[in-house]
Amino acid sequence: MVIGAKLKQARESKRISQEELALMLKTTQKTISNWESDKSIPSLDYLAKIEAVLEVDILSWLAEKGIVFNQHNDKGDNAAIINKDFSKELKEQYEKRLEEKDRNIEELKNEILFLRNMLNNNNK
Structure with a gap:
């Protein structure tokens, strides 16, 4: 089960x-x-x-x-x-979570970069 x-x-x-x-x-x-x-x-x-x-x-x-x-x-x-x-299904689920984590990290990096640029433009 x-x-x-x-x-x-x-x-x-x-x-x-x-x-x-x-x-x-x-x-x-x-x-x-x-x-x-x-x-x-x-x-x-x-x-x-x-x-x-x-x-x-x-x-x-x-x-x-x-x-x-x-x-x-x-x-x-x-x-x-x-x-x-580990079962094949568990390994696949783990791989999917790792890929999702990587995407989330990349999105957060882009958001940080955007916010830094906004802050720098407002301070000029």
Whole structure:
């Protein structure tokens, strides 16, 4: 079972609608729908919120997808992620997010440049 199906099952077992869950998580119903249909994947922050709201074990869900959290590494950290053969779909989703991040960075750089130019023109 994939994460989206598990999320839907957990939500429905609590008799919570997508709209209600969205309000609890401070997101949109469409986002919940996308997660449940595996069109997108919740961030780690959202996974933590989902775990608290729906009282589920997210770590076991992730372990089934090959994502394991090392509880005791040699540095004393508790959140090291070990990749154990990610699925093709998960890799594609990750690549899409990286591309979106790059586009957002480029847009922000352009906006900063524009604002600097505006500021320089106003100071003349």
